[in-house]
Amino acid sequence: MSLIKKGVERGVSLRRFSWLMLFLSAIIMAILLYTTISTVRAFDALSDATGDYIELAAAADDLMDASDYLTEEVQRYTVIGDRTHLENYFREAEGERRREHALAVMFKNAPNSPALAQLQSAMNESMDLMNREHYAMRLMLDASGDMDIPAALQKVELTEEDKALSREEKTNKAQLLTHDADYYAQKSRIREDMQECVDTLTGSTQKTREEMEARTGTSLKWMIALILLQSICVFKILWLTTRLGVRPLLKAVNHIRKDEQLPVTGAQEFRYLADTYNKMYHTYKKNIESLSFKASHDELTGVYNRAGYDLIRESLDLSSTALMILDVNFFKEINDTSGHETGDEALKKVGRVLTENFRSVDYICRIGGDEFTVFMVNLKDEPEELIRRKVDQINAALMDDSDGSPSVSMSVGIAIGDGEADSQELFRRADTALYHVKENGRMGCCFYEKDMKIKENER
Known part of the structure; x- marks a missing residue:
């Protein structure tokens, strides 16, 4: 059976369903966030790998360009004899030092790469080639009689055999050292x-890029799946909320406008509301013809009378209601000593004070000469302290005679509904608690307790 069908036939709790959807959405969002972070990290790693490859490749090109530049300048110097090429050579070798910078970049960005072995080998070959070039340039300087010898060439010592060569022979040997097969073999x-x-760098970087691309692709697929799942959850929430909550509510509004009872459909919460409304609706319809303000209210005090009390007690949800029975203390003495007009004024004062101290949703009734009841409805857990404070406030107001009204007090018995006692049982319990107050000094309140039943039976 689908969730929708169960919701229609049994009633799904919107509160539980909302919490469930919220929990699932939170899990999906957490996974989606983790996947997004993983995707960003994979992309960053891919970007870093690409950047490293570009930088390393550029460094390798710089190293080779620098080596070729040195070769070009030394060859021109040995052929042309122009000292400018000698200076260009050492400006690169000792000033710009592109080979050393390229090597430093590679060691920094790929310290564990196998490519460094090939790079180091190339660097060693380049240094060996540089020694050959230095010797060739030293021969050229000696052949030309140029005594302005760069510091790096001052350390180069010509062999005795080469020193004995003529100027032309030294020049030819210098050219041979930078142009023969051995020289080009080293360059090769x-x-x-x-x-x-x-x-090696390309292969390593390509492998890293492929791994990162695979991770990114997988993460993106998960993100798409999670977004779709989240969208489905949102759609489900909207659909079920509309089906089980909004639609029944809109239908209920139409039924209320037509003064009809509500269909008991939709979510559990709405079913409870519809059932409660229908109960009140039937009670209202049953008594509407006989119930009027005059018929249901006490003419003297303005509160509900006994007839109103009888109608009210049958229409309330007693599981969240407290019934209070209130007696005016020594009311007979007031009538006997001060007269019935004063007694009536005292009852009016009681009605006024009770109305001022209870909520508009509570029901205040006068069910006898000096006997009142109050139905406190829709109470939350442990209302005893609240009720005690109200009783104290009521008695304090009743005792105040500064406005010329008679000073009176009340004894109050209270029974709190437990979902099991009907209206008659609740009244009996409150009456038992009231008797306990009267037996213990009056002017106060008492809550019904189970052990009072024994005393009630004895009474």
Whole structure:
């Protein structure tokens, strides 16, 4: 049986359903948040891996460009003999130092990468090649008789054999050192090592990118699924709330306008309201013809009379109601000593004070000469302290004769509904509690307790 069908036939609690949907939504949101964070982290890792690859590849290119630049400048110097190329060579080697900077970037960004082995090998080959180039440039300086020797070349010592060569022979040997097969073989090895380095970096980065792309793709799929699930939950909440709450409420409004009873459908909460309303509706219809203000209210005090009391007690939900029976203390003496007019004034005062101290939803009744009852409805848990304060306030107001009204007090017996006692049983309990007050000094209140039943039987 579907949830909708159960809701129609038995009544689903909207409160429980709302809490359930809220709990499920919170779980979905938590998972969605976690998935979103994972996706962002995967994207950041992918972005970092791409950035590292670009930086490392640029560093590798810089290292190779710097090596080629040094080769170009040393070859031009040995062929042309222009010192400008010698200065350009050392400006790069000792000033800009692009090879060393590229190596530092790679060690920083990929300290554990296998590519560093190829990079280090290329760097070693480049340094060996630089020694060969330094020797060739030292030969050129010696051949030209140029005594302005750079610091790096001052440490280069020519062999005795090369020192004995003529100027032309020194020049030729310098050119040979930077142009022969051995020189280009070293350059070739440097390029091979650099290419292996770039290939290793590319493979490593590509693997990282593929892993991050896979994680990102999976996270995005989860996000789409969770968003769809969340949308379904929201749609379910709106649909069921409309089906079980809003629609019955709108129908109820139409029935009330037509002065009809309500259909008991929808959620548990609405069913309870509809059932309570129908109970009140039937009671109202049953008594509407005989009930009027004059017929149901006491002419002297303005509160409900005995007839009104009888109608009210049958229409209330006694499980959340307290019944109070209030007696005016020594009322007979007031009539005997001060006259019936004073007694009537005392009763009017009681009616006024009770009306001022109870809510408009409570029912105040005069059911006898000096006997009143109050139905306190819709009470919450443990209302005893509230009732005691009300009784104290009422007695304090009744004792005040500063306005010229007679000073009186009341004894009050109280019985709180428990869902089991009917109106007659509730009255009997309140009456038993009232007797207890009268037996113990009057002018106060007492709540009915089960052990009072023994005393009641004895009485």
